[in-house]
Amino acid sequence: MASVLTTRGPDGTHCWRNGKVALGHTLLATTPEALVEVLPLTDAETGCTITADCRLDNREELIPKLGIDGVERVIGDGEIILRAYLKWGEECPAKLLGDFAFAIWDPRISQLFCARDHMGMRQLIYYHQPGELFAFATEAEAVLAHAAVPRRINEGRIADFLDDLEGRDLSSTFFEDVLRLPPAHCLMVSGNGANLHRFWTLGPGPALKPESDDAFAKTFLNIFEEAVRCRLRSPGPVGSMLSGGMDSGSVAAMAARLLEDSGRAPLQSFSAVGPDPEACIETRTILSAAGISGIKATLLDHADIAADIESLKDLPEGGEPFDYHMTLIRAVYLAAHDRGLKIMLDGVAGDIALNAGNRVVQLLREGEILSAIGEGRAEARFWGSRWPFWKTFPQAVWSAWAPRAVREYRRRARSWLRDRRIGRKGMVSGSFAEEIDLRARRESYRSHSSDEPESITQKRARSILHPHLVAARERYDRVASALGIEPRDPFMDVRLLQFCLSLPPEQLQSRGWPKAILRRAMRGLLPEQVLWRYGKEHLGWAFTTALFERWAGWSEELEIRPSPIGRYLTPNAMDESNHPRGKGLDMEQKIKLFFLQRWLGRAQTDRSGTAHNSGIENVEENA
Incomplete structure (x- = not known):
């Protein structure tokens, strides 16, 4: 199992065994303490043993509380978590800040205690056969490497992929009975079974008193600065993604300033650009951001992707079909890897953390009609032709004033009509949809966005x-x-998330500008061209198309029938009449099917080269 993870953890592998329990660890040394700490680690007094993938951000707070502040040696994050477990037991994950996934074997009660961080930055994937086996790892492929874990494709997850239901749940994987531990959950496993428990849920921080915009921005900046500072803890250089938007730009600008102040500059940034800045606002704003003091920029042009085409062609060994459109991100990480970096900052969650919701709907419900009209017009100006006022404002009026029962009836009716087209429109065949109950999977997905009465x-x-x-x-x-x-x-x-939840909505969106508080906080740190850029464009699809335009023969490899994907698709999946606009399967859909086909071919063969049936027939024989 550990050998599967050596790419993820290339800096050393250690294994520990005691009777029926074995723990392993492959190291990626990304903190100074990780260079010294050896995991798995056993407490001599209790025999409790930990393995972990972790970075703690409240070390200074935890160490004195745990009574180890007088120890004259390096104390690793894994040891701190183990000490926290010995002091607080199953309550310990709630007292940790940072990114972590860990497991602790407690021989005193013959129990394995597992936990995953609050927001799910680290992964813990497991297989459990009660009374027989519990196997876990950071990747599904490592779990499957255990000889007693059956390799059976989860065909429901294939339907999720074909039907764009990636965010349907927090636990399933592409393999039957191989599960993800959800974020903010711990799992206690013993001979009596397994108990899943949520240790935290997101809520607002302390109520904020009415302040000026500048006061709010100053408080936000202090919290944001600390969030970035924690993530600069490293034994080596740190890199950062740098797009032309606010999120990664703010992260990079703050990181560059902090590194300069500590004498660790420069920050190495990596940006995906187009060949013509005059025709691409994303490229122009990236070039502006790349000039920030303390940043050493690397620019990746999708016109020059041919140099890395062999490295970008296939999914990584631990990849999933959902990764098919990550060409730009893989190109950036590849460039960082080639320069010896092990840590990359990004701002992926910025759009969600600073999302005000539908501000126009909020104002209409408060009876602020003129303010709502003004905000709607300003929104339309920010987003341009994508969201014209004449279209978005009537929709906001409907959402704000239509009775909830009417809105719910309309939602259900639209879902019912869409579900009736299963097997006739779209890619999933009717027989396969019925087999895995696609309607129920869609309803499960829709439940995350229900229209229940609740506060902003x-x-x-x-x-x-x-x-x-x-x-x-x-x-x-x-x-x-x-x-x-x-x-x-x-x-x-x-x-940072708790603070953002405590903010009044007008601090998150004002006069059509989303992320208003971030724009105010970053004045003087980000160029004006980035701060006040309209719209949101990116070059992700341009990188993917550039790759496939240079990938000779890929479309010939895509065969709907016969092929591993044939049984999942409608007979007319490639016909023009099946496409909503009557144009046949577009390039993105073909690429999507192409990667699914390649992934299935690989998934049917394990690391030893043994072939496995991907269907649900003969499951017992395969097991």
Whole structure:
């Protein structure tokens, strides 16, 4: 199992065994303490043993509380977690800040205690056969490497992929009975079974007193600065993604300033640009941000992708079909890896952490009609032709004033009509949809966005905790780890999220400008061209198309029938009449099917080269 993870942890492998229990650890040394600490680690007095993938951000607070502040040696994060468990037991995860996944074997009660961090930055995937086996790892492939874990494709997850239901839940994987531990959960496993428990849920911080915009911005900046500072803890250089937007730009600007102040400059930034700045606002704003003091910029042009085409062609070993469109991100991580970096900052969660919800709807419900009209017009100006006022404002009026029962009836009617087209429109075949109950899977997905009566704060908290964000972070983790890189996102800091939830909505969106408080806080740190840029464009799809335009023969490899994916698709999946606009399957859909086909071919063969049936027939024989 450990050998599967050596790419993710290339700096050393250690294993520990005691009777029926074995723990392993592959190291990616991304903190100074990790260079010294050896995991798994056993407490001599109790025999409790920990293995962990972790970075703690409240070490200075925990060490004196745990009574180890007088120890004259390096204390690693794994040891701190173990001491926290010995002091607080199953309550310890709630007292930790940072990114972590860990497991502790407690021989005193013959129990394995597992936990995953509050927001799911680190992964813990497991298989449990009660009374027989519990196997866990950071990747599903490592779990499957255990000889007693059956390799059976979870065809329901394939339906999720084909039907765009990635954020349907927080536990399933592409393999039957191999599960993800949800964020903010701990799992206690013993001979009597397993008990899953949630140790934390997101809520606002202390109520904020009415302040000026500048006072709010100053408080936000202090919290944001600390969130970035924690993520600069490293024994070596730190890199950062740098787009032309506010989120990664703010992270990079703050990190560059902090590194300069500590004498560790420069920050190495990596940006994906287009060949013509005049035709691309994203490229122009990136070039502006790349000039920030303390930043050493690397620019990746999608026109020059041919140099890395072989490295970008296939999914990493630990990848999933959902990673198919991550070409730009993989190109950035590849460039960082080539320069010897192990840590990359990003701002992936910024859009969600600072989302005000529908501000126009909020104002209409408060009876502020003129303010709502003004905000709607300003929104339309920010987003441009994508969201014209004549279209978005009537929708906001409906959402604000239509009776809830009417809105719910309309939602259910639209869902019913869409579900009736299963097997006729879209890619999933009717027989396969019925087999895995696609309607129920869709309803499960829709339940995360229900129209239940709740406060603005509750609605925003629910949007932050939506499985979409976890799924995105897991994608970044898979792509980065394939190159021995650890992603870090300051916008996933629990303290920052709680503060943002405490803010009045007008601090998050004002006069059509989203992320208003971030724009105010970053004045003087970010160029004006970035601070006051309209719209939101990116070059992700341009990088993917550039890759496939240079990938000779890929479309010929895509065969709907016969092929591993044939049984999942409608007979007319490639016909023009099946496409909503009558144009046939577009390039993105073909690429999507192409990667599914390649992934299935690989998934049917384990690391030893043994072939496995991917269907649900003959499951017992395969097991």
